[in-house]
Amino acid sequence: GESVGLHLPTLSVQEGDNSIINCAYSNSASDYFIWYKQESGKGPQFIIDIRSNMDKRQGQRVTVLLNKTVKHLSLQIAATQPGDSAVYFCAVNQGGKLIFGQGTELSVKP
Amino acid sequence: DVKVTQSSRYLVKRTGEKVFLECVQDMDHENMFWYRQDPGLGLRLIYFSYDVKMKEKGDIPEGYSVSREKKERFSLILESASTNQTSMYLCASSAFSVPYEQYFGPGTRLTVT
Numbered sequence: 202g203e204s205v206g207l208h209l210p211t212l213s214v215q216e217g218d219n220s221i222i223n224c225a226y227s228n229s230a231s232d233y234f235i236w237y238k239q240e241s242g243k244g245p246q247f248i249i250d251i252r253s254n255m256d257k258r259q260g261q262r263v264t265v266l267l268n269k270t271v272k273h274l275s276l277q278i279a280a281t282q283p284g285d286s287a288v289y290f291c292a293v294n295q296g297g298k299l300i301f302g303q304g305t306e307l308s309v310k311p
Numbered sequence: 312d313v314k315v316t317q318s319s320r321y322l323v324k325r326t327g328e329k330v331f332l333e334c335v336q337d338m339d340h341e342n343m344f345w346y347r348q349d350p351g352l353g354l355r356l357i358y359f360s361y362d363v364k365m366k367e368k369g370d371i372p373e374g375y376s377v378s379r380e381k382k383e384r385f386s387l388i389l390e391s392a393s394t395n396q397t398s399m400y401l402c403a404s405s406a407f408s409v410p411y412e413q414y415f416g417p418g419t420r421l422t423v424t
Contacts, residue, residue: 233411244315244401244415245354290353297342297361297410298369303353 203228203295205302213308220278222305224291229272233294236265236276239304240287248276248289283309314338315416317402323422330389332419334402340414341407343385345369345377348399348418360385361407392423 204227214220226234232253237245251258251265251274258265264277278285286309292299318333336343344359346369356369358377366377374396378386385404389396399420403413 235411237415242417244403244417247412247414250412292411294411298344298356298359299354299411299413301354303351 203231203293203300205291205293205300209305210303211306211308213310214281215310216281216283218281220276220281220285220307222276222278222289222291222307224274224276224302226272226274226291226293226300228293228295229269231272231293231295234265234267234274235292235294235299236263237290237292237301238287239290245290278307281307281309283311285309315402315404315414317400317416317419319419320417321420321422323424324389324392325424326393328392328423330392330421330423332387332389332400332402332421334385334387334404334416335383336385336402336404336414337383338404338406338414339382340404341382342405342410342413343379344403344405344413345375345385345387346401346403347371348401354401357387392421394423397421397423 235250236248239245249260262279267274288304290304291302315336345357346354360379376388401418402416405413
């Protein structure tokens with residue numbers, strides 16, 4: 202089966218800096234990857250996704266990078282803002298079900 | 312906007328009680344999911360459903376059951392609540408065409424005493 206892990210449970214960055222959150226997965230056949238953001242007291246919110254036939258995908262201030270060779274993906278947030286403070290989860294598609302990592306809590310210092 | 316609503320934000324129940332958690336989505340999604348979220352364990356799938364009257368076990372179904380009588384509603388049932396079922400419960404839905412693009416409700420924090 203699939204397992205998903207995150208490298209750091211917490212990350213603290215200065216406002217305005219770039220943030221990088223990492224995630225590793227185990228199944229090389231995984232075809233779809235998603236990043237979610239969960240703010241305090243709320244359910245996870247879809248941020249961005251990437252298919253396995255892509256290496257990079259950009260959204261608004263966010264970029265997801267996929268390295269299939271080492272089974273690693275990352276979420277980059279540009280010019281991190283206080284509103285970006287949340288827990289970030291990566292998730293991997295497994296036959297229509299999602300396998301989630303444990304989450305990285307991002308704190309933004311003013 | 313996709314909206315997934317859950318019947319309660321906070322719930323306190325006693326050991327042995329039967330507990331119903333309700334979830335409703337308004338996007339005509341075929342797929343619905345129930346997860347529990349615990350510190351250090353992330354989100355774990357309890358049950359899911361791809362259609363009305365249909366259900367599939369997730370990774371941790373023991374102690375739970377589900378009901379889907381209407382497309383928009385998915386209920387999670389704890390037949391006899393136990394203290395180890397104290398957790399945050401999250402409902403999600405997705406379209407059949409993009410099952411991995413799941414939309415979550417705000418969660419129900421259940422405490423079993």
